[in-house]
Amino acid sequence: MQGTQSVELTGEGFTVQNQEPSRVVFRGTVSMRDPSRVVGGYLRRIHDTAVASKLPEVTVELRELKFMNSSGLRVFLEWVENIRTGAHRYRLRLRINKSVSWQRSSFFAIADLAPEFVTVEST
Amino acid sequence: MASVQVPSDVAAQQLVHLQFRPMWKYIQGIRQFCDSFAATSFDDPELGHRVGLVIHELTENAIKYNRKDDQASLGITLRRLGNIVEVEVANTPEPEAVEGLRAKFSGLQSLPAREAYMAAMRRATTLPQGKSGLGLARVRHDGGMELALNIEQDVVRITARGTI
Numbered sequence: 001m002q003g004t005q006s007v008e009l010t011g012e013g014f015t016v017q018n019q020e021p022s023r024v025v026f027r028g029t030v031s032m033r034d035p036s037r038v039v040g041g042y043l044r045r046i047h048d049t050a051v052a053s054k055l056p057e058v059t060v061e062l063r064e065l066k067f068m069n070s071s072g073l074r075v076f077l078e079w080v081e082n083i084r085t086g087a088h089r090y091r092l093r094l095r096i097n098k099s100v101s102w103q104r105s106s107f108f109a110i111a112d113l114a115p116e117f118v119t120v121e122s123t
Numbered sequence: 124m125a126s127v128q129v130p131s132d133v134a135a136q137q138l139v140h141l142q143f144r145p146m147w148k149y150i151q152g153i154r155q156f157c158d159s160f161a162a163t164s165f166d167d168p169e170l171g172h173r174v175g176l177v178i179h180e181l182t183e184n185a186i187k188y189n190r191k192d193d194q195a196s197l198g199i200t201l202r203r204l205g206n207i208v209e210v211e212v213a214n215t216p217e218p219e220a221v222e223g224l225r226a227k228f229s230g231l232q233s234l235p236a237r238e239a240y241m242a243a244m245r246r247a248t249t250l251p252q253g254k255s256g257l258g259l260a261r262v263r264h265d266g267g268m269e270l271a272l273n274i275e276q277d278v279v280r281i282t283a284r285g286t287i
Contacts, residue, residue, distance in 0.1 A: 031150060031154075033147055033253070034253040036252045037252075067175075069183060070180060070183075070261050071253070071254075073244075073247075074257065077244055077248050078248050100172065101169055101265070102173075102265045105264055106261070106264075109237075109241060109244060110244065112241065113241070113244060113245065
């Protein structure tokens with residue numbers, strides 16, 4: 001996850017790409033029973049890199065994420081909590097698809113938990 | 124407690140009924156089918172997504188806590204009642220899960236949908252791994268539907284209703 005090397009996580013029905021340290025792209029459907037180890041672990045490494053590199057922000061592209069179950073949303077809530085309690089606080093910019101209602105309602109709610117460092121862009 | 128009332132002169136129109144063994148591998152296909160079916164039936168893709176989300180979350184919960192035996196069965200019904208869409212998920216949970224569900228419902232229904240969802244989000248990261256505690260609150264907030272719980276003997280029916 002250093003330089004511009006792309007690191008991809010492939011799961012059942014979804015992919016997550018970390019194309020550069022500050023950009024993460026979700027595609028597909030996350031509906032695993034417990035995504036905490038696989039997806040959570042992947043995002044934790046991105047977080048650790050962001051803290052170590054003192055990145056000002058990380059952008060997460062969610063527009064091609066068709067569905068995420070509530071266990072998947074918990075992974076994002078843990079990410080927000082890791083930023084809140086971490087040694088370096090960076091901005092988490094969530095780019096969502098404005099035509100997908102669950103993305104609007106869930107990710108704006110997550111942003112409302114930490115408006116000082118979580119931003120949602122709806123396009 | 125919020126609820127979506129059906130006028131007494133409105134007849135229920137059953138659109139879909141699925142009965143199957145409660146296995147995780149079925150959830151995604153069922154959500155996709157019900158999303159697409161509801162979108163077509165109501166000529167409303169957004170309503171289809173809401174129905175799909177509600178069915179997904181209720182089915183996940185039902186499977187997680189269902190009784191483990193060879194005869195276990197889970198039922199999903201989608202109905203139209205005038206300008207109301209109704210999703211019902213019926214299953215037979217482990218006995219100890221039923222009381223937990225009652226308590227969860229009581230707490231959830233005492234708050235407006237937004238407040239209940241935000242409270243569940245704040246609590247989620249404190250739960251054991253593998254649990255989010257968000258599903259029912261999400262049905263109300265993201266799915267835009269109100270919930271009712273009915274328990275008869277060992278069968279639990281959760282009904283979600285929303286306006287079309």
